[in-house]
Every structure is written in C-alpha cells, then in structure tokens.
Amino acid sequence: MKDQLQKIYDEAQEMLAQAKNLEDIENIKLKYLSRKGELNSIKKNLKNLSDEDKKVVGAFANEVANNLENSVKEKYDIFYKQELDEKLKKEKIDVTLSGKYIPRGHVHPVTDTINEITEIFHALGFSLTTDENSPEVETEYFNFDMLNFPKDHPAKDMQDTFYTKTAPHVLLRSQTSGSQVRTMESMKLPIRVIDPGRVYRNENINSRKNNFFHQIEGLYVDKGVTFADLKGVLTEFLRIYFGSSRPTRFRSSYFPFTEPSVEIDVQCIMCHGKGCRTCSGTGWLEILGAGMVDVNVLKNCNIDPEVYSGFAFGMGVERLSMLKYAIDDIRLYFNNDQRFLEQF
Ligand code: PHE
Numbered sequence: 001m002k003d004q005l006q007k008i009y010d011e012a013q014e015m016l017a018q019a020k021n022l023e024d025i026e027n028i029k030l031k032y033l034s035r036k037g038e039l040n041s042i043k044k045n046l047k048n049l050s051d052e053d054k055k056v057v058g059a060f061a062n063e064v065a066n067n068l069e070n071s072v073k074e075k076y077d078i079f080y081k082q083e084l085d086e087k088l089k090k091e092k093i094d095v096t097l098s099g100k101y102i103p104r105g106h107v108h109p110v111t112d113t114i115n116e117i118t119e120i121f122h123a124l125g126f127s128l129t130t131d132e133n134s135p136e137v138e139t140e141y142f143n144f145d146m147l148n149f150p151k152d153h154p155a156k157d158m159q160d161t162f163y164t165k166t167a168p169h170v171l172l173r174s175q176t177s178g179s180q181v182r183t184m185e186s187m188k189l190p191i192r193v194i195d196p197g198r199v200y201r202n203e204n205i206n207s208r209k210n211n212f213f214h215q216i217e218g219l220y221v222d223k224g225v226t227f228a229d230l231k232g233v234l235t236e237f238l239r240i241y242f243g244s245s246r247p248t249r250f251r252s253s254y255f256p257f258t259e260p261s262v263e264i265d266v267q268c269i270m271c272h273g274k275g276c277r278t279c280s281g282t283g284w285l286e287i288l289g290a291g292m293v294d295v296n297v298l299k300n301c302n303i304d305p306e307v308y309s310g311f312a313f314g315m316g317v318e319r320l321s322m323l324k325y326a327i328d329d330i331r332l333y334f335n336n337d338q339r340f341l342e343q344f
Helices: 004-019 021-031 040-049 051-090 107-124 176-186 227-242 297-302 317-327
Strands: 138-139 171-174 191-200 212-222 248-253 259-265 285-295 309-316
Touching: 004 021, 004 040, 021 040, 021 051, 021 259, 040 051, 040 176, 040 309, 107 191, 107 227, 107 309, 176 191, 176 212, 176 297, 191 309, 212 227, 212 285, 212 317, 227 248, 227 285, 227 309, 248 285, 297 317, 309 317
Parallel strands: none
Antiparallel strands: 138 171, 191 212, 212 309, 248 259, 259 285, 285 309
16 A cells, blocks of 8 residues: 555656656546545545555655645745746736727717607606617518508609518618507507607618618507697607707698608708708698507507507607707718717
8 A cells, every 4th residue: 555655756756857747736636635536535545554554654644745735835935936937027017008989989879869759758657668679770660561552652662662672561760650550469458658769761872861770769558548639749859858848849740650640850950940951942841640559550469449549659769859059951860970969
C-alpha cells in the first residue's frame, strides 16, 4: 500500500510539474485530493490492515496528502498571480486619455407621434391590442374579406395592394383595420383598444404619398356604444393633440366595414384654410376615417349586433405629425436625413 501511495504521489508531482495553468491545477486537485480522489480511495482500504500497519501506513498517507496539498497550493499561487498580471496588463485603462464625443440619438418623429397619440388614448381608456393581432404580412381574409369588402373591390387590386409571391392571398397589409377582426376574435368584450402599425400601398411616391406609412387603428365595442361616443372620443382626441384653436370637421364618407362612416379633416397648417398646394386648394387635410362597426363585421366575428355595437377609427401617423409641425413632404420621414431628424 505504501508503494501505491508513493506511486500516486510521484505521478501527481509529475503532473504538477507539467501543469500550464490554473485549470490544470484544478484538474490535479480533483483527481488526487478531492473526496472522490485517488488518495481518499486508498485511505478507505486502511481498515483492512492490522492495527500496527494501519498506524504506519495511515501516517504515511497523511504525509503524502499534506505534501501534495502544499505543492498544489504553491503552484496554484504562482499561476494565479501570473494570470492576474496578464489580465491587468490587458485591461489597463489610461484614465488620462481625452474622451470621445458620442452624439446622443433620440426617438424618431414617427415613433414620437405614435407614443404621444397612444398616451392620449390611454387617458381616454384605450389600451394596446396584442402584437399577434397586428401582423404586417397579412392575408386577404383579414385585410379585406372579413371587413366586408366585396370580392371585386378596387382596393383588392394588385394596382393598389402589394401581394406576396410566396403564397396566394398573402399581402402586405394596406390598412391596420385587419387588427379589428383579429382583436374581436381573440379578446373578451367589452373591447377598447388602439393599434399602431405600418401599412403598405402600391402608390406613386410624391410629397403626400409614400408606399409605406403608419396608421393607428382604434376599436371600441360594448353594449350601447353610439355615434355620440365616437364623436365625443375623437373630438377630445383632436382637441388634446392639436389644441382647441385648430379647426376640424367631420364629413360623411364610406368604408365597407363601418356604417355610417365619416372622415375627419383638419385645417391646413400651411395656408390656414386659404387653400394651397399642400391641401390642393381646399384648405383642409384628411387625417382620419371612422364609423360605427358594420353589422356584417360584428357578425363575421361572432358578436351579436342586437346586443353589442361599436365604433372604429384609423388615422395616418405621418399626416398627423405633418399637420402639427408644418412639414410639407412625407418623404422626409423616411430618408433619414439628420438635418431633418435633429429638429425634433
Ligand atoms: N382603414 C381605413 C383607411 O385606411 C380607415 C378606417 C379605419 C376607417 C377604421 C373606418 C374605420 O382608410
């Protein structure tokens, strides 16, 4: 047994001599000195020896263990110091070097407008619908069919809407209104949500039109919701967003998914209603479509129109921002010119 111990000791010393780093040392500790290590497994056999031998071999085993522990510690300290020195050298910082100017960015004006409008509707009792209810890559089913669009409606045409090539009936949504349907199908009544997001249209790009922009959809469905609620909520929104001195008007309109429908115009900020290039001489700019949720849409979503009613609205985010800050070209929001963005 003594021989065995001596052999282990020699072997361990040999490995220590060859160790190159802290990790090697840890492995040696594990192999020889840990509870399940080789020294301990030999010590366990001591009980089979005579009392006389036990004393001698036991004392030797302890000596071997102590010696080995000391050598391991010695080596460990050397490597520890070495690795620490290396690390310190590598991570040295010269605190006397002059600093670098890192310009601070800020929120994009589109995001900023969305945040501002979201806060206003929060205060009016609206929360956000879920992201799952608002995919940008949408199906014809949610973007048009469930919203009561007739099969041959011109908006469904490829001239107006971007269809994907990967699958039939899959498109880039042309409006956020599809989220109305998804929300009514997935959330419990009453529903009072808004949904900001990006939409895509196959447009000729000019100062007032881009082929993608942002909308904020709104939906309120409960028992006894009337057109007076629609008018009250949207008038209050306009008052908070534009201030009470900006003239606005409700104009009757048509959407397949609302009945009756309205559009809201805001007086042109460029000419203050006199008529100019921006407002095509009318003095007004359309910013929002709205109406009472069509009975057919409620039915499509399995909501009983005899019990529930609701209103919906959708507004153009860039339009709202343009009309607040007197910006006359929508393309400025998308070409990332710092001279423009810095002003916000
Ligand atoms: N989705 C319509 C549009 O893009 C706006 C709208 C939303 C109208 C909700 C009525 C109700 O023009």
